[in-house]
Amino acid sequence: MRVIAGIARGRKLVAPRGREVRPTADRIKEALFDILGEKVKESKVLDLYAGAGSLGIEALSRGAEFAVFVDDNPSSIRALKRNLEHTGFSQKARILKNKVEEIVKRLLEENEEFNLIFLDPPYKINVVELNSVLNKIAGFLAPEGVAVLEHSSRRAPIPNENLEIQFTRRYGDTALSFYSKIKCSEHPRCK
Numbered sequence: 001m002r003v004i005a006g007i008a009r010g011r012k013l014v015a016p017r018g019r020e021v022r023p024t025a026d027r028i029k030e031a032l033f034d035i036l037g038e039k040v041k042e043s044k045v046l047d048l049y050a051g052a053g054s055l056g057i058e059a060l061s062r063g064a065e066f067a068v069f070v071d072d073n074p075s076s077i078r079a080l081k082r083n084l085e086h087t088g089f090s091q092k093a094r095i096l097k098n099k100v101e102e103i104v105k106r107l108l109e110e111n112e113e114f115n116l117i118f119l120d121p122p123y124k125i126n127v128v129e130l131n132s133v134l135n136k137i138a139g140f141l142a143p144e145g146v147a148v149l150e151h152s153s154r155r156a157p158i159p160n161e162n163l164e165i166q167f168t169r170r171y172g173d174t175a176l177s178f179y180s181k182i183k184c185s186e187h188p189r190c191k
Contacts (some may be wrong), residue, residue: 002026003054003061003087004026004029004030004033004058005058005061007061008060008087008089011055011086012086013086013087015051016050016078016079017075022149023051023054023172024054024055028176029051029055030169031169031176032176033062033169034059035169035176036116036155038161039116039146040064040116041062042064042114043059044064044065044066044068044113044115044116045059045060045066045114045117045118045144046067046070046107046114046116046140047120048070048075048100048104048117048121048133048137049070049071049120050070050071050118051080051120052077052080053084053093055087055120056068056069056093056118056124058088059090059118060115060121061087062086063094066093067089067094068093068096068107069095070096071095071100072073072097072098072099077097078162082096093106100121104133104136105136107136111140113140113142113145114137114145115144116145116146117137117146118148118150119133119137119147123152124181127158131158131160134149134160134179135160135162138151138162138181138182139162141163142181143176143181144179144180146166146180147177148179151172153170153172153174153175158177163180163181164180171179
């Protein structure tokens with residue numbers, strides 16, 4: 001696992017030990033950031049289920065302004081801190097150690113806004129729990145922002161009443177679904 005492009009290009013990242021964490025493969029990460037392109041520059045990023053932080057760190061390397069990382073696994077947090085120090089991004093990052101569901105509630109209350117939101121939950125996550133998280137992130141995704149859900153390619157993307165699935169790309173066992181905020185004029189509650 002490494003940083004693919006930008007100012008920290010080529011830096012190796014450590015991954016936490018154990019089977020609980022499944023880091024995003026470099027080829028999938030490269031495809032993701034090729035799709036995002038210029039949206040990354042000067043963005044505020046939220047990396048949910050961050051693990052070792054490879055997605056948020058890649059965004060910082062490519063010009064994101066700031067990243068918030070969320071995970072509750074102690075070995076992931078240790079790896080994330082090491083990776084931020086190694087890449088020199090500690091000052092551009094905030095780590096929140098808690099369950100994602102708790103943090104997204106708090107971020108909603110704090111009126112945070114993010115341009116990019118990455119979700120890389122365990123593939124076996126409860127769909128009801130994940131849909132609840134998607135509902136909440138719609139409240140702080142910037143109007144032109146993008147949320148990207150990494151999931152098993154054997155599973156359909158999760159529809160959500162507040163986020164619109166723009167498209168899904170499949171890469172072997174992994175799929176990336178890209179969501180945008182439903183504009184109020186298109187939302188049934190606004191009509």
